[in-house]
Structures are given as structure tokens and as C-alpha cells.
Amino acid sequence: MSTLSATAALPANIKDINGGDPTIAAAASAKASSISTLDQGDFLRLLTVQLQQQDPLAPVDNKDMLAQIAQFSALAGSAETNATLTDISTKLDALIEAQRAAIPAKS
Known part of the structure; x- marks a missing residue:
């Protein structure tokens, strides 16, 4: 019976997973940069959505x-x-x- 090494079969990074596709890399980079620029408006929108979606019988x-x-x-x-x-x-x-x-x- 042979055992497989989980790390040997995994790609080294995301570029390997995406096959170096520049479109996917550009989309991932745009998403990462937009995440790092959250401001007070974003926080208030998230808070509002959280309050709207909470269960009235078990509030936050x-x-x-x-x-x-x-x-x-x-x-x-x-x-x-x-x-x-x-x-x-x-x-x-x-x-x-x-x-x-x-x-x-x-x-």
C-alpha cells in the first residue's frame, strides 16, 4: 500500500492553479486591492445589511x-x-x- 504526500501534489501557488492566465490574475489582484480600501461607508453598509438579515427572535x-x-x-x-x-x-x-x-x- 502506498501513501501519497499531500504537499507534493499541491501546486506551489495560485499562479500554478490558474495556469498563469493573466485575466484571472488581474481579476484576483483587483479584488485584493478593493478589499484593502474599505472605508466607513462600506462598514455602515455591512452593518445595515447585518441588521436587516438578522433573525428577530435571536438578534445579534x-x-x-x-x-x-x-x-x-x-x-x-x-x-x-x-x-x-x-x-x-x-x-x-x-x-x-x-x-x-x-x-x-x-x-
Whole structure:
């Protein structure tokens, strides 16, 4: 009786599964990029659909709902902080370059 190795029979990655088809690769990449750009509007749409689809006799636990909202609020705060820090960094870089230009070069 012979045994088969599960890893030996599996393709190394998704490109191998798709046979290198550029159409499938482009669609997968577009889907992946759209997933990474979810915003508050997307969250509110998901929340609305979740509320519409829940069973009225067994509603979602309030603790779970509050946890989701708190996590999204924390994420939104982090994104705003990152944007502010990027803006500050850009302004500091410009200030440093202006100071370098103002200092006469030593010969």
C-alpha cells in the first residue's frame, strides 16, 4: 500500500492553479486591492445589511455589535493619526531642506 504526500501534489501557488492566465490574475489582484480600501461607508453598509438579515427572535448580541463599532472607530482613529503624522513628516522634510539651502556651503 502506498501513501501519497499531500504537499507534493499541491501546486506551489495560485499562479500554478490558474495556469498563469493573466485575466484571472488581474481579476484576483483587483479584488485584493478593493478589499484593502474599505472605508466607513462600506462598514455602515455591512452593518445595515447585518441588521436587516438578522433573525428577530435571536438578534445579534449587543456586546458583539458594540465591539465591532469600537474596533472600527479605533481603526478610523489610527488612519487619521497616520495621515496627520505623514503630513507632519512632509512638512519637517521641507523645513530641513529649506534650512540646508539657507546654510552657505563651506569650500
